[in-house]
Amino acid sequence: MSAARRQLYLGGALAALVIAVGLYAGGVFDNVGRQASARRAANDLTGDPTRTELAAPAARTGASAAFQPPAESEIPAGEFGDAVRRGREIFVDTPRAAPAYVGNSLRCVSCHLDAGRLADSSPLWAAFVSYPAYRSKTKSITTFQQRLQGCFEYSMNGRAPPLGAPELVALESYAYWLASGATLDPNIAGRGYPRLAPPAQMADFARGETVYADNCVLCHGADGAGQRAPDGYAVFPALWGADSFNWGAGMGRISNAAAFVKANMPLALPGTLTDQQAWDVALYMNSHERPQDPRYTGSVQGTRQDFHATEDSMYGREVAGKVLGASGAPKPFKARSAEPERLITPNGRRLFDKAEDR
């Protein structure tokens, strides 16, 4: 073999090595090992076929490596900028900015911290580059606007704005702008909430109650209803009860709640709970009554079978002698009026006066 040839081989091998390393760093091989767990995840009725569902915890890239959305001061002037600002407003002040579609006092930012910018808090920019996608929750290809509709229906215990509604267009504009410069990639680092490995001990209600008393009750209250400012603004959002997300919401899945809590709660002290504590408190939180699943089929067990047939949901299971979800048909949705306070009693319950078709 001539020296020139040997050099060529050597160069080729080196190039292959470089490419391989590049692919590895780029996460291409990551997916191979995830095929099996992907199949398992497809049975999860919750929903998003995400990197977060597929990735092993160890494979997660740190938030520091995550994409950085543009600074808020860079929102452009003009009509598109106005839509972005409007979308941001809806995101951080949902009940006041989109009263026709919201049935509780949560805000999108309650679960997607820092106005939807924060990596590992299911940021909007990572969601934006991940749709359209197939979702097991809907068993169909879901567009970004359709994904947003689900948030209103379940997380906000409200009603889906029609596709193309100004609220959805504004939210989509905001998400698009946040994603400026991000690659179209459903595996983008920082997407979703970092999944936790299954708990060492099965999640436990009594242990969860202790974790809650020590770490959460200060803000979210012993009754889980959160706390309001004197003017009615919900400073600490409701974790369960009539004013929280309904049984169909993603946060109702114990695994989602555990992942969210571990990465984001207690506020100002994220990551301080052990994984076990996060699982226990997530189970405790999701073992309380909350508004009915809008997909209610007429019976709790039927609804459980169709939508909650997983260890990951407490819906339809008995806790302290009561079957969770046995609250009858979903309450008719009543849009908040221009004066949302009117609909709220002093203890934070919403009042319904007139039935309205869903």
Added chain:
Amino acid sequence: MITGWHVCGFGVGLMLSINCHADGAAIAKTGAEAAPACQICHGAAGEGSAPAGFPRLAGLGATYLQRQLAAFADGTRVNAVMMPIAKALSVAERVEVSAYYAALPVPVATLKSAPAPMPTPDSVGATLATRGRWADKLPACEQCHGPGGRGVGHDFPALTGQSATYLANQLAAWKTGARPPGPQGLMAAVAKKLSAAELRAVADHYAALPARAAQ
């Protein structure tokens, strides 16, 4: 010139105030055995005094106030003036005087110290107060202290109606350990993420805000 009528009137007034407001009001207005009247420093309406560094007590949460008096009494919250005063109160008296101040209306006028410069919307203080610094996992102050820093529930005190000096001193006290970490160590964790300049900026921001929401 003090006449008998004055003394008598004072006595009747004192009795009335004791009868109407139970012991908390009496401690505030006339003091307890070894403790001076709180209003000497904290003002007749619990509004405090900015130039002297006496904080507003009116309308702060009862649990919060009790916790502070307990911390002064056991020496974990270090302050030469308040430590002996709190020690002189029994536990029951601390509960009563806390309830009294918690129930007082929020002072209308804020403290009359030289007003801090009004921050521009993109200033450091306003940004920390309303947006936080999430790259550092630092939430906005108002996520715990409520909109406009006007306080939430029994545990999260209002920051408005306090002087910039008092607020800055408290934040500094958490950094040095002169103030106990408080519930879940939240404020100690927050304060340790603030630089000296940021601490001052956010204190100025809150000192310049109204104590009450616009009607």
